[in-house]
Amino acid sequence: MLPAIDAEIRAVVDSPRLTAYTGLRDILAYQLGWEGPGSGIEARGKRIRPLLVTLTAEAVGGDWQKALPAAAAVELLHNFSLIHDDIEDASLLRRGRSTVWAKWGNALAINAGDAMFALAFAALQRLEQTVGPAAAFRAGTILTDTCLQLTGGQHLDITYEDADSLPLESYWPMVTGKTAALLSACVQFGVICGGAGSPTLEILSRFGYSLGLGFQIQDDWLGIWGDESQTGKSNASDLTAGKKSLPILYGQKLGGGFAHAWLNRTKGAIDTEHLTELLVEEGVREYTETQAAQYTRDAMSALKQAGLQTDAGQALHELAASLLNRCF
Amino acid sequence: MLPAIDAEIRAVVDSPRLTAYTGLRDILAYQLGWEGPGSGIEARGKRIRPLLVTLTAEAVGGDWQKALPAAAAVELLHNFSLIHDDIEDASLLRRGRSTVWAKWGNALAINAGDAMFALAFAALQRLEQTVGPAAAFRAGTILTDTCLQLTGGQHLDITYEDADSLPLESYWPMVTGKTAALLSACVQFGVICGGAGSPTLEILSRFGYSLGLGFQIQDDWLGIWGDESQTGKSNASDLTAGKKSLPILYGQKLGGGFAHAWLNRTKGAIDTEHLTELLVEEGVREYTETQAAQYTRDAMSALKQAGLQTDAGQALHELAASLLNRCF
Numbered sequence: 001m002l003p004a005i006d007a008e009i010r011a012v013v014d015s016p017r018l019t020a021y022t023g024l025r026d027i028l029a030y031q032l033g034w035e036g037p038g039s040g041i042e043a044r045g046k047r048i049r050p051l052l053v054t055l056t057a058e059a060v061g062g063d064w065q066k067a068l069p070a071a072a073a074v075e076l077l078h079n080f081s082l083i084h085d086d087i088e089d090a091s092l093l094r095r096g097r098s099t100v101w102a103k104w105g106n107a108l109a110i111n112a113g114d115a116m117f118a119l120a121f122a123a124l125q126r127l128e129q130t131v132g133p134a135a136a137f138r139a140g141t142i143l144t145d146t147c148l149q150l151t152g153g154q155h156l157d158i159t160y161e162d163a164d165s166l167p168l169e170s171y172w173p174m175v176t177g178k179t180a181a182l183l184s185a186c187v188q189f190g191v192i193c194g195g196a197g198s199p200t201l202e203i204l205s206r207f208g209y210s211l212g213l214g215f216q217i218q219d220d221w222l223g224i225w226g227d228e229s230q231t232g233k234s235n236a237s238d239l240t241a242g243k244k245s246l247p248i249l250y251g252q253k254l255g256g257g258f259a260h261a262w263l264n265r266t267k268g269a270i271d272t273e274h275l276t277e278l279l280v281e282e283g284v285r286e287y288t289e290t291q292a293a294q295y296t297r298d299a300m301s302a303l304k305q306a307g308l309q310t311d312a313g314q315a316l317h318e319l320a321a322s323l324l325n326r327c328f
Numbered sequence: 329m330l331p332a333i334d335a336e337i338r339a340v341v342d343s344p345r346l347t348a349y350t351g352l353r354d355i356l357a358y359q360l361g362w363e364g365p366g367s368g369i370e371a372r373g374k375r376i377r378p379l380l381v382t383l384t385a386e387a388v389g390g391d392w393q394k395a396l397p398a399a400a401a402v403e404l405l406h407n408f409s410l411i412h413d414d415i416e417d418a419s420l421l422r423r424g425r426s427t428v429w430a431k432w433g434n435a436l437a438i439n440a441g442d443a444m445f446a447l448a449f450a451a452l453q454r455l456e457q458t459v460g461p462a463a464a465f466r467a468g469t470i471l472t473d474t475c476l477q478l479t480g481g482q483h484l485d486i487t488y489e490d491a492d493s494l495p496l497e498s499y500w501p502m503v504t505g506k507t508a509a510l511l512s513a514c515v516q517f518g519v520i521c522g523g524a525g526s527p528t529l530e531i532l533s534r535f536g537y538s539l540g541l542g543f544q545i546q547d548d549w550l551g552i553w554g555d556e557s558q559t560g561k562s563n564a565s566d567l568t569a570g571k572k573s574l575p576i577l578y579g580q581k582l583g584g585g586f587a588h589a590w591l592n593r594t595k596g597a598i599d600t601e602h603l604t605e606l607l608v609e610e611g612v613r614e615y616t617e618t619q620a621a622q623y624t625r626d627a628m629s630a631l632k633q634a635g636l637q638t639d640a641g642q643a644l645h646e647l648a649a650s651l652l653n654r655c656f
Contacts (some may be wrong), residue, residue, distance in 0.1 A: 017473060020501065021480030023487060050572055082444060107416035107486045110438055111479050116413060117445060117486035118475035125469050137465045139451050146347060147446035151439050152349030158435045173348065 001064060005050045008072040010034075012123040018115070027112040028119070031079050031100055033098075038097040045095060049074040049186045051319060052208075054192020058312035061198055067193035069126035070139055072185050077120040077143065081150055081182075083113035088158060117147075131193050139189055146185040153177020160244045163265070168253045171246055180212025187211075200306055207302035214295030214324050220245035221288050222326050224276060236272035246291065251284045258282055296324040329392060333378045336400040338362075340451040355440040356447070358369055358392030359407050359428055366425040373423060377402040377514045378534075379647060380405070384518020386640035388528055395521035396456035398467055405448040405471065409510075411441035416486060445475075459521050472511040481505020489574045493591070496581045508540025515539075528634055535630035535648075540651050548573035549616050549655050552604060558593050563623055564600035576617065579612045586610055596649055624652040 009032065018025050030036040047320035050071035057067035084090070088098040089110055093099065124143055127136035154176040162168055167236030187208035190200045223238035224247055238245050251258040259276040265275075279285055303317060337360065346353050358364040361371030378399035384534055385395035413419070414427040421470035423425065452471055455464035484502040488494055515536035519529045552568035552575055566573050579586040586606040593603075607613055631645060 015476075017476045018480065021483050021505070024480055066635050084438055088438055106434070108483065110412055110416055110487065113438075113442075114445065115440065115476065115483070116481035118472055118479060119474045121449065121468070122476065125465075125472060128465065133465045134461055137461045137468070138455075140449070140465070140468055144446055144449045144453060148343075148345045148443065148450065151443035151446060152346065152352055155349050155352040155436065155443070158439065177349070187443040202335065278552075285639050 001051060001054050002047060004065065004068060005047060005054065005075070006044075008068040008126075009075055009123070012072055012076070012119055012126070015122065016157065018119070024112060024115055027100060027104060027108065028079075028116055030103070031083055031116070033160070036097075036103075039246050043095050043097055045078075047075060048319070048323065049078050049182065052183065052186035052316075053190045053193070055312050055316040055319060056187050056204065059192035059308040059310055060191055060194035060196035060204075061310070062190075062194025062196070064312070066127075067132040067190055069123055069130060070189035070193055072126075073120045073124035073139075074182065074189065075142060076123055076159055077147070077150075079180065080113050080116035081154070083109060083116060085111075085154065086155070100158075106207050108121055113196055127193065131195075135192050139192055142185055142192075146181050147300075149177040149181035151177075153181070153185045153187055157244070161242075163244075164254050166244055166249060168249045171244065171249050174244070175213060175216045175218060176209070179216040180209045182207030183212035185217070200247070202285075203302050206319065207299050207306065208320045210295045210299035210302060211320055217288060217295060218324065218326050219290040220247060221285075221292060225285065226327065236270075236276075239272045239275055240270055247279055247284050247288045250287050251279050251282065254282055254284070256282050258284065291328075292324075299324065329379060329383050332393065332396060332402070333382065333399050336370075336396040336454075337403055337451070340400055340404070340447055340454070343450065343493070345405055346447070348506075352440060355375075355428060355432055355436065356407075357410055357433070358446055359440070359444070361423070364425075364431075364638075371423050371425055373406075375403060376512065376647070376651065377406050380511065380644075381513035381518045383640050383644040383647060384515050384532065385411055385522035385637040385646045387638055388519055388522035388524035390518075390522025392640070394458040395518055396452055397458060398517035398521055400454075401448045401452035401467075401471060402510065402517065404444055404451055405475070405478075405487075406510065407654060408441050408444035408448060408483075409451075411437060411444060413482065415441075416482070416623070430444050433603060441451075442653065450568050455521065459523075462579060463520050467520055470513055470516055477505040477509035479505075481509070485572070489570075493570075493580050494572055496577045499572065499577050502572070503541060503544045504537070507544040508537045509539035511543070512536030517582055524650050531630050532632045535634065538623045538627035538630060541652065542620055542627055545574055545616060545620040545623060546652065546654050548575060549613075549620060552607065553613065554655065564598075564604075567600045567603055568598055575612050575616045578615050579607050582610055582612070586612065610632070620652075627652065 002168065013025060013028055026035065033039050053069050053071040053074055054064040057129060058064040062294050082094060086094055087101045087106055091099055092102050100112060121143065124139055125136060127139055153174050153176065156170065157178060182295065184205050187204045188201060191204050223243065224244055238248070252262060258275060261278060299320060305322060309315065341353060341356055354363065354523055360368050361373065381402055382395050383400040386392040410422060411428050414422055415434055415523040416430045420430050424517050427442060449471065453464060455467055481504065484498065485506060487494055488498065488502065512533050515532045516529060519532050550575055553573065566576065578591060586603060589603060589606060627648060631648060636644065
C-alpha cells in the first residue's frame with residue numbers, strides 16, 4: 001500500500017496550480033522526505049496515519065484504493081502540523097534532518113505549512129472521483145473538525161509551557177486534540193471510504209481515539225523510562241524540557257517528594273535521575289502504565305467489537321498492537 | 329448585509345468545538361475586531377470580500393442570504409492570511425492595533441492563524457444547508473484552489489524581498505496569487521450560491537481577477553503618490569521598504585536614472601523625493617496609471633457583459649467602482 005500512498009501524495013503536491021510557484025513545491029518535497037539532504041525512506045516517517053485509513057477501508061469490506069485520497073490527506077495534514085509545530089517549539093531537527101524553518105527561515109516555513117494545509121483539502125477532494133461527492137463532502141467536514149481540534153490542542157500545549165504547575169485534568173483536552181483527533185479521523189475516513197454504516201463508524205471512531213490516547217501515554221512513558229537507543233532521544237529530555245506529560249502532571253498532583261523537588265528544581269541543573277526515582281517510588285510509573293493499559297484495552301476491545309474478520313482486519317489489529325506495545 | 333455577515337462569522341467562530349479550548353477563541357475575536365483594546369467598526373476592516381460574495385449572489389438573481397456561509401468563509405480566510413502575513417513581514421500594527429503575534433507571540437499567532445484557516449472551511453461547509461451538498465463541495469474546491477494561489481503568491485513575495493532587482497514579469501504571478509485570486513473566488517462563490525450557470529461564472533470570474541489586479545496596481549500607485557492623510561501610511565514607505573511594487577519594478581526595467589539611483593541607494597538614507605521625481609520623469613507614473621486603467625476597464629467591461637440589471641447589480645458596480653477609483 002505504501003507505494004500507492006506515496007504516488008497519491010505526489011499527484012497532489014505536483015498539481016499544476018502549485019508548480020506554477022517555483023520554490024514552494026521544493027520545500028514541501030523536502031518535508032515529505034522526497035528531496036534534499038537526508039531524503040529517503042527514513043525521512044518520510046512511518047506513514048502510520050495513511051495506513052490506518054487504507055487498512056480500515058479494506059477491513060470494513062471496501063476497496064482500499066478508493067481511500068487513497070483520504071490517506072494522502074491525513075499525511076499532508078500531519079506534515080502541515082509538523083512544519084508549524086517545529087517553528088512553534090523552535091525544534092532544529094526532525095527525523096534526523098534540519099527542520100523546514102531552520103533551513104528556509106520562519107516566513108517561508110509558515111507559508112509552506114499553509115500550502116501543505118491547503119493540499120490536505122485538495123487531496124481529500126479527490127475522493128469525489130472514488131466515492132462520490134456526498135461522501136467527499138462528509139469527509140471534508142471531518143477534516144475541518146480535526147483541524148480545529150489539532151489547533152485547540154496545540155494552543156493548550158503552547159500556553160502550558162510557561163505554567164509552573166497544572167491540574168492533571170489539563171492533560172486530556174491537550175492530547176485529545178493534538179494526537180487522538182487525527183488518529184480517529186484516519187479511521188473514520190477509512191470507514192466512510194469503505195462504505196460501512198454508522199454503527200461501525202461510531203465503534204471505530206472510539207477505537208481511533210483510544211488508540212491515540214494509549215499511543216500518547218506510551219510516548220510520555222518513553223519520554224522518561226524509554227531506551228535511548230530505541231527512542232532516539234535522551235530519556236531525560238521530557239524532564240529537562242518540563243514537558244506537560246502525564247507522569248509529570250500526575251507526580252505534581254500527588255504533592256509528595258517529586259512535586260516538592262519539581263517545584264524547587266533549578267533550570268540547567270536538573271537531577272533527572274533523582275526525579276525519575278521519586279516518580280517510581282511514588283507509583284507514578286505504575287499509574288502511567290495502568291492508564292496506557294486501560295486505553296490499549298479500550299482500543300482493542302472496540303476493534304474486536306467491530307468484528308473485522310478479514311486479512312485487512314488482522315493487519316489493522318497488528319498495526320494497532322505495534323503502536324500500543326512499544327514499551328512494557 | 330453587514331450585520332448578517334458578522335452574525336454568520338460569529339456563529340462559526342463560537343462553535344462548541346472551538347470554545348472548548350479556552351483562549352484560542354479570544355485571539356480570533358481580537359483579530360476580527362470584536363474584542364480587546366481598539367475593537368469596533370474600524371478594527372473590523374471594510375468587509376469588502378464578503379460583500380462581493382453576497383452582492384454577486386443577489387445580482388445574478390439569487391438570494392444573498394444563502395451565500396452568507398461563503399461570505400463568512402472569505403472573511404475568515406482573509407483574516408487567516410493577515411495573521412500569518414503580519415508574522416512573516418514582522419508588522420507590528422494592523423488597522424491601528426497591535427498585530428496578533430506582537431500581542432501573543434509567534435507560536436500562539438501561527439496556531440491561531442491555522443485555526444482561522446480551518447474555520448474558513450467550517451464556514452463554507454455550512455453552504456450544505458443553504459445550497460445543498462453538490463454546490464457546497466464545488467465551493468470547497470474553489471476555496472482550496474484559492475489557498476494554493478494565496479500561498480504561492482506569498483511565497484514569491486517573501487523570496488523577492490532579498491532580491492536586488494527582479495524582472496517585471498515576476499510581478500504578475502505574485503499579485504495574482506496574493507490579491508486577485510481571493511477577489512475572484514468571492515465573485516465565483518456569489519455566482520454559485522446565486523444559482524447562475526457556467527457562462528456567468530466564467531465572465532464574473534474574469535471580473536474578479538481584473539478587479540483584483542486593478543485594485544493592487546492602484547495600491548502600488550498609492551504607495552508612492554498617495555495622499556498620506558487618506559492612505560494612513562507614509563507615501564515613501566514602499567520605496568523605503570524596497571517593496572516589489574509595479575512602479576519600482578517598471579522603473580528598474582527601464583534602466584534609466586531611477587534604475588541607476590535605485591541600485592546605488594543606501595539603506596537608511598534613501599532620497600525618496602528624488603526617486604519619486606525620477607519615476608514621474610521617466611513615465612513610470614503614467615505607465616502605472618495606464619495599467620490600472622486597463623484592468624479597471626477590463627473589470628467594468630466584464631461586469632457590463634454579465635448584464636446584471638438589478639439593484640444588487642448596480643450596488644456591485646458601485647462597490648467595484650469605489651475600489652477602482654481611489655486615486656486618479
